[in-house]
Amino acid sequence: MGVRVLRFLFLSLAGLLAGAGLALGYLAYAYTRQLPDLSQFDRLRLTATSTLYARDGTLLAQIASVEEGRAIHRSLVRLSEVSPAAVAAVVFSEDRRYFQHYGVDFVRLLGALYAILRGDLQGGSTITTQVIKNTLLKELAQARSLERKFKEWALALELERRYTKEEILEMYLNVVPWGGNAVGIKGAAEAYFGKDPAALTLAEGLYLASLIPAPNARYQDLKGVRERMRLLLDQMVAEGWVSPEVAEAAWREPLVPKGWEARYDGEGNLLEARLVDPEARILRQLDYRMAPHFVLEVRRFLEARFGKEKVYGEGGLKVYTTLDPAMQRAAEAAAKGARLPEGAELAIVGLDPETGEVLALVGGIRREGDEYNRATRALRNPGSAVKPFVYATALEEGWTQATLVPDRPLEFPDPSQKGGVWRPKNFSGTFLNREITVRYALDLSLNLPAIYTAQAIGVEKVARKLSQAGFAVKYPTLAIAIGGASITPVDLAAAYAAFANGGYRVTPLYVKRVEDAQGQVLYQALPERRRLFDPQVAYQGWDLLKGYVYDLGEKGLAKGARIPGRVVGGKTGTTNEARDLWFAGVTRGLSAVVWVGRDDNKPLRMGGREPSSSVVNPPIWREFVAGALRGRPGGDFPPPAGLVQVGMDLLSGQPSQEGVKVWFPQGKVPVLPLQAPPSDGTGLLQEAPPAGVGPTDYPPGSNEEASPTPPPGQ
Numbered sequence: 001m002g003v004r005v006l007r008f009l010f011l012s013l014a015g016l017l018a019g020a021g022l023a024l025g026y027l028a029y030a031y032t033r034q035l036p037d038l039s040q041f042d043r044l045r046l047t048a049t050s051t052l053y054a055r056d057g058t059l060l061a062q063i064a065s066v067e068e069g070r071a072i073h074r075s076l077v078r079l080s081e082v083s084p085a086a087v088a089a090v091v092f093s094e095d096r097r098y099f100q101h102y103g104v105d106f107v108r109l110l111g112a113l114y115a116i117l118r119g120d121l122q123g124g125s126t127i128t129t130q131v132i133k134n135t136l137l138k139e140l141a142q143a144r145s146l147e148r149k150f151k152e153w154a155l156a157l158e159l160e161r162r163y164t165k166e167e168i169l170e171m172y173l174n175v176v177p178w179g180g181n182a183v184g185i186k187g188a189a190e191a192y193f194g195k196d197p198a199a200l201t202l203a204e205g206l207y208l209a210s211l212i213p214a215p216n217a218r219y220q221d222l223k224g225v226r227e228r229m230r231l232l233l234d235q236m237v238a239e240g241w242v243s244p245e246v247a248e249a250a251w252r253e254p255l256v257p258k259g260w261e262a263r264y265d266g267e268g269n270l271l272e273a274r275l276v277d278p279e280a281r282i283l284r285q286l287d288y289r290m291a292p293h294f295v296l297e298v299r300r301f302l303e304a305r306f307g308k309e310k311v312y313g314e315g316g317l318k319v320y321t322t323l324d325p326a327m328q329r330a331a332e333a334a335a336k337g338a339r340l341p342e343g344a345e346l347a348i349v350g351l352d353p354e355t356g357e358v359l360a361l362v363g364g365i366r367r368e369g370d371e372y373n374r375a376t377r378a379l380r381n382p383g384s385a386v387k388p389f390v391y392a393t394a395l396e397e398g399w400t401q402a403t404l405v406p407d408r409p410l411e412f413p414d415p416s417q418k419g420g421v422w423r424p425k426n427f428s429g430t431f432l433n434r435e436i437t438v439r440y441a442l443d444l445s446l447n448l449p450a451i452y453t454a455q456a457i458g459v460e461k462v463a464r465k466l467s468q469a470g471f472a473v474k475y476p477t478l479a480i481a482i483g484g485a486s487i488t489p490v491d492l493a494a495a496y497a498a499f500a501n502g503g504y505r506v507t508p509l510y511v512k513r514v515e516d517a518q519g520q521v522l523y524q525a526l527p528e529r530r531r532l533f534d535p536q537v538a539y540q541g542w543d544l545l546k547g548y549v550y551d552l553g554e555k556g557l558a559k560g561a562r563i564p565g566r567v568v569g570g571k572t573g574t575t576n577e578a579r580d581l582w583f584a585g586v587t588r589g590l591s592a593v594v595w596v597g598r599d600d601n602k603p604l605r606m607g608g609r610e611p612s613s614s615v616v617n618p619p620i621w622r623e624f625v626a627g628a629l630r631g632r633p634g635g636d637f638p639p640p641a642g643l644v645q646v647g648m649d650l651l652s653g654q655p656s657q658e659g660v661k662v663w664f665p666q667g668k669v670p671v672l673p674l675q676a677p678p679s680d681g682t683g684l685l686q687e688a689p690p691a692g693v694g695p696t697d698y699p700p701g702s703n704e705e706a707s708p709t710p711p712p713g714q
Contacts, residue, residue: 046135046174048316048517049075049187049283052298054323055359055512061288061295063302064181065315073191073283074183076316076517079170082185082197086205090173090185092241093209093232095127099165127172128156134175178208179215180281191281192219192257202246203253206232219281222260222273257281291328293363293373294321298510305514305523316517322357322509330627331360338620340365340596341578341604341611347375347489348624350592353497355527356506358490359590360628372599375489376508379472380597382492383483383573383613384445385582386466388499390454390481391438392533392541393465397457401540401547401662402653402670404435405449405456412478424451424482427574437653439662442544443551445572447482454481468532469495469505483575492584493593495532499545499569500586500637503538504529535640536665542637543663545569545586551650551660560618561585563626566634570621572613577603583617587625588633594621642666 047065049072054060064071079087091098125133132155159168178188188208189197200208210228211218218225233247242250252268259280263272288295298321302311311317331348338346348362363373394403408431414422425431426447441449454462455478463476470491473480487495490508497506507528514523533541546569549558561570561583570585581596581604594617598604604611639645643663649656653670664670 046076046316047072047074047312047314049073050302050311050315050317050319051075052288052295052319052321054321054325054328055357056325058325059289060291060321060323060325061286061298062283063299063311063315063317064283064285064287066285066312071181071283071285072183073181073187074174075186076174076184077170077186077197079166079173082173083200083205085202086185086189086197086200086208087169087173088236088241089202089205089232090209090212091127091169092236093206094130094212095125096239098127098169101126126156128159128168131168131171131175132156132159134177135171176212177215179211179219181283182281187283191283194258201253202242202250203229203255206250207255207257219257220275220278222257222262222275223270226255226270290325290332291323291361293371293375294323294328294358294361294510296363296371296373297358297361297376301511302514317522318515318517318519319511320513320515321511322352322359323361324359324628327360327628330630331362331624333627334620334624335362335365337623338596339616341581341606341616343598343602344596344604345374345599346597346620347373347378347595348592348620349375349490349493350590350624350628351490351493351497351506351508352589353500353506353586353591356494356497356509356529357512357527358508358510360624361490374595374599377488378595378597379486379488380580380595380601381483381485381575382471382487382582382584383575383580384447384450385492385571385573385584386471386480386483386485387442387445387450388541388544388571389466389469389471389495390450390462391442391544392499392537393462394438394453394457395537395540396533397461398668399438399453399457400664400668400670401437401439401544402648402664403438404653405438405441405452406435407432407441407446407448408434410448410451422478424448424478436651437648439544439547439551439648439653439660440650442571443547443556443650445548445557450481451478454478465532468530469498471495483573489593489595492582492595493591496570496584496586496593497591498532498538499542500588500591501529501538502535502640503531503533505532506530536642539637539639539643540663540665542569542586545571547660547662549585557614558583558585558618560614561622563587563622563634566626566629567636568625570618572617574613578605578610578612579603581611581613581616583613583621585621585625587629588635588637589629590625592621592625592628594624596620639663644669646670 047067049065050063051059052061052063064073066072174184177183178191180191182188182191185197185208189195189200192208193200193204206229207225210225210232230251233251236242237244237247254264256262259275259277261274261276262270265271286295286299298319302317302319327350331350335346335348340346345364346362347364348360349358350360351358361375363375364370409423411421411423413420424447431448436449438453459476459478459480463473463480466480466485467473471485471487473485477484494506494508498504509525509527511523512525513521515521546567548571549556549561549569557572558570561568566587568585568587570583573580573582579597579601582593584593596616642665644666645661645663646655646669647657647659648654648662648670649659655670
């Protein structure tokens with residue numbers, strides 16, 4: 001009877017085991033009948049953080065990719081780019097028999113099966129199965145089910161067949177989530193320690209490894225993670241992974257992850273720990289080291305060039321920008337030290353006049369969350385900063401710097417003005433009531449001579465030239481000669497470059513090259529230059545700009561822009577009611593612009609008075625340019641062939657050995673005073689009688705700060 005009972009029990013147990021085996025076999029078949037195609041790994045798209053570099057190769061910013069509506073901090077790395085100590089820490093913590101098993105660790109699997117029979121679905125994971133879980137089975141990653149386990153095991157075996165251990169380990173290090181929005185070891189190294197994974201120590205590697213099972217919870221428990229690290233170090237010594245000395249040195253390393261304040265004793269014991277900033281490990285969607293408005297402009301370029309799906313849905317771009325960190329620091333220092341009118345903002349731009357590469361850019365006084373880039377978006381009237389282009393257009397028509405233009409009251413038919421007549425004025429409301437040279441008219445920044453010049457050569461020609469230079473010209477009216485057009489600071493710098501590079505208007509350039517994660521070049525910039533003036537005209541324009549800075553000595557409106565040891569030229573601009581203040585200037589190696597104004601376009605006030613651009617802007621420009629070009633050549637530009645330099649009386653234009661040195665085309669050197677060409681015969685231009693002329697309103701952008709006075713010595 002006893003034997004029969006034993007036989008029955010044995011057969012029953014065998015039947016149960018067979019049934020369980022068949023059931024498990026059926027489940028395995030059912031769950032693995034339709035598996036993801038492993039060839040997807042070759043096409044697997046992993047979103048990754050895009051990295052922006054300055055022109056010297058230093059990190060400038062990172063643009064996080066987006067998964068499921070949230071920013072993801074992940075940059076793909078090669079196994080060789082990760083510290084061996086950190087790799088060893090992760091492998092030992094997560095799967096210490098990784099190099100002995102074939103995707104499924106049967107020792108751990110038996111433990112996992114035992115746990116499953118007890119109703120606890122856990123354990124048994126290997127590095128290989130975790131790769132599967134975080135990629136092909138991502139939708140099941142949070143499900144603790146037999147379906148996920150069977151699929152993981154089956155796919156892990158196939159993954160081990162197709163790839164080497166090193167390749168799988170590299171995949172793992174790039175896909176494992178590390179809490180916050182960090183994915184992959186590069187993202188984790190930056191998020192928790194602010195360093196590259198190649199620089200991780202054994203202690204830091206063990207910390208990161210200890211986070212993996214529950215990173216968000218464990219990040220908040222530094223004491224518990226330290227206990228886990230101690231256990232791992234002891235086990236690594238026991239199993240011969242590290243020496244006792246190496247383990248002890250790792251333990252004594254004072255580990256302080258981002259967001260924590262911690263204090264240790266000399267033995268490596270944690271005495272005090274406080275989580276002060278839980279968000280410190282989170283990478284913002286746009287994370288920059290400097291030049292926030294420049295970075296925003298680069299992001300705008302990337303979105304326009306490649307589309308948002310490429311930038312955020314794939315990422316992994318390596319973007320090599322034009323920014324010069326030393327020049328950017330000089331621009332930010334100048335902005336920080338600027339003395340501005342109440343409520344004013346500012347923009348500073350510096351670009352290479354030969355290529356248009358933007359070397360420095362400040363889009364506003366830095367405020368958190370301020371994404372309005374005034375350097376590229378503030379389309380404002382330039383005031384008298386437009387006058388050099390008016391006179392350069394006249395030089396193209398055969399004028400010279402000695403050509404005489406009238407500084408007398410003028411009036412023009414204009415139905416929009418009171419009485420149907422527009423009577424423009426100089427800033428002071430006064431005039432010299434005589435003819436003066438083009439050079440002197442610019443030195444004093446007089447409005448009436450500029451308007452006369454535009455009328456004499458044809459306002460349509462001036463409008464076309466300004467449009468070619470980058471100004472927004474709505475109507476070809478005489479007001480454009482004194483600022484009645486619009487332009488952004490960066491475009492004004494690109495236009496002024498023509499006076500320093502032989503006559504070319506350059507296109508502002510922010511990005512030099514873009515590569516994908518594999519190093520394939522997706523974009524290579526080519527500088528764009530468009531002929532604006534011929535070399536002789538451009539150089540005479542440069543000569544005019546120099547004159548504005550130096551001719552009048554201490555009475556000069558741009559004296560504040562002078563830089564010892566450097567030759568500079570430029571022009572101020574002040575619009576009606578001082579709504580916009582400008583200084584645009586060029587020197588060897590840089591075309592730079594400083595704009596000051598309010599975002600709401602209200603009139604500026606400084607100490608209760610209307611400020612002048614000659615007071616506000618040149619010192620800011622000088623501070624920026626002097627710092628940006630420190631240690632670089634500062635001499636004059638060589639003249640093109642066909643120009644000669646002659647001493648000239650500023651007021652009359654007659655040759656004078658004591659006068660200022662002025663460049664003229666050969667054959668046009670002044671002998672007698674040169675009269676301006678007559679009006680085009682339309683009858684629109686009339687000299688008004690001096691009597692009764694007083695200050696009147698005139699079109700936007702036409703204000704300036706000069707008071708007409710005779711030049712020194714006259």
